[in-house]
Amino acid sequence: MGEIxxxxxxxxxxxxxxxxLxxxxxxxxxxxxxxxxxITLFIIYPAYFSYRKFVEKNQNVISETLCASCKHFDQSAVLCxxxxxxxxxxYIPCEGTDWEPK
Ligand code: SF4
Structure with missing residues (x-):
């Protein structure tokens, strides 16, 4: 996300x-x-396209991993x-030991 x-x-x-100029x-x-x-073609559209690609790439992590149901998980950045x-x-950084429900 930071890259976008x-x-x-x-x-x-x-x-x-x-x-x-x-x-x-x-x-x-x-x-x-x-x-x-x-502005639309060179700034907004590439940012929107990159964000859609980011969400698509991380869809399984956001919806199906242990982290998805943890209160320490930030869905928008896919970050613990x-x-x-x-x-x-x-890869679960804490290996499940620090999981806490939302
Ligand atoms: S604390 Fe553990 S389970 Fe919770 S988001 Fe971080 S890595 Fe995932």
Whole structure:
């Protein structure tokens, strides 16, 4: 999840200055449309697509592991907050010893 946020910030840091530089070359009424299109295509859509891919990849961990029912598990980041590690289908950081119900 942090990777998605990181790359979204990087893309934003690149796209916004480039859009600002194009202001002198594109008529203002078209520049706003062009800007919204670029922001959607290069910032919002890749972030949304990456998030969907992240959720799809971790669907089993979120719904079927021991961690999924533990109060220390953060579903949005697929992270054990107690151990600060990412559980997988085959890896439970505490091996079940610190599991607590939600
Ligand atoms: S404490 Fe154990 S069971 Fe709970 S989320 Fe962390 S690793 Fe999973």
């Amino acid at each position: 946020v990181y790359w979204t910030i990087i893309r934003t840091a690149v796209v916004l200055p480039l859009l600002w 194009t202001r002198d070359y594109i008529d203002e009424k078209y520049w706003w449309i062009f800007s919204l299109l670029c 907050m107690k151990y600060d590690k990412h559980p997988t289908e085959n």
